[in-house]
Amino acid sequence: MLQVDNSALSTWGRIKDSDIYYSFIKSPTAIISSVILFIIFFCSFFVELVTPYNPFDPSSLSLMDAFTPPSWTDDGLAKFILGTDGQGRDLLSTILYGSRISLIVGFSAIIFSLILGVGLGLTAGYFGGKYEMIVMRLTDVQLTVPSILMALLVDGIARGLISREMHDEMAIYVLIFAIGISEWPQFARVSRAATLVEKNKDYISASTIIGVSNIIIMFKHILPNILRPVLVIGTIGLALAIIAESTLSFLGVGVPPTTPSLGTLIRLGNDFLFSGEWWITFFPAIFLVVLAFSINLLGDWMRDTLNPKLKK
């Protein structure tokens, strides 16, 4: 009897044994960026536990505290570390509340475009023919329209269709849809290309010969095998989606001012930039840069690790 030497490992043992874990431990960039991301995600999603202030509770606000500069400046107060904005809201708490909205919108948009893009790309690559041609030309058309313009367009149409009262409620969904619809061609292209490679491999032929149906072949056999490249561009796409959300909110077509996101905060602060209150726009902007940068660094590391061609 033939024997394979290494015995079956537990799940955690498997992870520790894997090349990905090894490459993670060896990459300071990956460790630092994921620690930063963990802190940001944790503080944003459990913001009520982290911050003593609720910037959206009007009773806790005092206009007397408005425009307090950061705590290390001469006029700063220790209780407002990064200072306050024009309504007396603690800037750090507001940023964290805002980043929660940004992250929710970013993640939802990317999941939406992942489902749409991978679904279309996978089926196009698998079935081929006229259907593939139509889908791929559609992505070409989509790619010629800048994504911000596309998102503005969607937002504009939605404003026309949805009544004014409903608008604030619906704004966040419109935003997710708008960003998602402008990002899917990337995923469609990558997943189609990966599907074309996978579907010509023998294990797909073997399943066809056994009599497995197309749907099961696509989702049980091909999908798990094309997820690597899709996840890599998905990570980088997440950073883009967060930036797109901020851009739209900055332009005033994003989330309503009652639930500010990072972009809204930057826009609000922008008004005070020339009157000396630089911190109101500076800190949300820095926060956004750090967030997007960390995601991109993690995405770069993932791309290098998961790409078999770059393996040493």
Add this chain to the structure above:
Amino acid sequence: MSFLKINNLSVDYQMRKETVYAAKNVNIEVNKGEILGLVGESGSGKSTVGNAIINLIDEPGKVSSGSVILGEINIYEDPKNIIKYRGKKIGLIFQDPQTSLNPILTIGEQLIETIQTHLKLSKKEAKNKSISLLKEVGIKDAENRFNNYPHQFSGGMRQRVVISLALCCEPELLIADEPTTALDVSIQSQILDLIKRLTKERNLAVILITHDMGVIAETADRVAVMKSGNLVEIGITKEILTNPKQNYTKSLVSSVPPTNKKISRFVIIEKENKKNKQNNIKILNRWTKKEIIEQDLVQIENLSKSFDDNFFTENSKNSIMAVNNVSFDIKEGESFGLVGESGSGKSTIAKMIVNLFKPSSGDIFFDNICITQIKKNSEMMKFRKQIQMIFQDPYSSLNGRLKVKDIISEPIKLHNPSIKRIDLDNYIFDLLESVELTQNSADRYPHEFSGGQRQRISIARALATQPRLLVCDEPTSALDVSIQAQILNLLKDLQEQLNLTILFISHDLPVVRQMCDRIGVLKDGKLCEISNTEELFLKPQHDYTKELLHLMPKIESIYN
């Protein structure tokens, strides 16, 4: 005094978990005017030794001890030595002629560049020299072909260009790393003849690295056998092949399919003999064994397939006939062989039989029912169950994301959805044991297995639906000879006990001779001849068959 001396050479690869010795204390000497065959299975370190001579070991590998002495000079003593020698005193020929030439430079430019790097010649002199070299390696009309790009040459011609590149600076040592593995049999023998001729004419020392014992038998003067980094045996080719001293060499020689006779089983010296495993095929109890009826299980009538690769030129003249009007029958219970070189259409026929491709014209009958006309999926399922296939590449034929048990259970569950959990597990275990794998393989992933073991998993999956016809498309051409012998033995046992009908496709004539009752020879999509195996090998009718038989490297040639 030998020309090249490798003393105690060791090459280490410092890996994450352990140090891998790719070569360990290897001692080899090569004289001028002789061809030393360096033979071994994949991972035996034969290429590592070749690369170590020219210091081309990739990171993280390094030469940890030993010396390479070329003529009088120790190559490792001074890093400058190797730069001076590489390409000049030592010429290299790689395996794949497709990738060893730069596609955007003409072969002339590549030759001139190489010559001018090492020899002080004017451009004109370099050109004259390269043209005479091209003539020497047998390229006709060299003056005109000088300005052609690599893609304008066929595979064999390109390998000749690579050889002329290796020779252009008058090397004294030539290292050929699997120079004919990527080539068809007919071209292989031409290239080997060329290397033999050049060795004599130029008094070269040649190291021929290969896995193919037939090539060694026909070309090498002496042979060195390697196994997992160690030199097992070295000596005169004839002595090593006829009277091997070491067990490993014995098993290697006995696993090579003989070309001159049919044997019932391959003798596998190393592993077996411990257990006498008669009737170990456990799935026999579950198998609804069909009595062999005297009938044709598969009938193929006037089968043709053309590929239109361009969307816009449908029905145009550009289409290539991959299979052209082929007819043959396969009797129930026999093994039928299809032989041909690459591009002869043998795999296309296999894919039409298993219904992966639709034929352009012609019909395939299975059990007297025409399966090419079936439209309904439910009808087709009945035949899917009875026809299964084993693929060439054991690495792409298993889904790496699924456990072995999920891979094998897929066909079982599909064709028998009501099967109970315990029955399913037992069935999987029985299948695994039938292909000589342990039960605990079921919980592992394919990447934990070697090529041969993966091929066994592939066979287990194919057997899961209890097929009557097994289509084997080059099932062993990606495997080492000793593994090939094991897999061929396994297929023979399975066929005998399960009354399988096998369609065996291969480019390897000796293998086909061992496996098949009848053989069809294909060339350019057309069937040249069909006859019984022994008849075909003893009295070939068609010219092409005669040529193939004449050209195939024969390990027996050494005995004469």
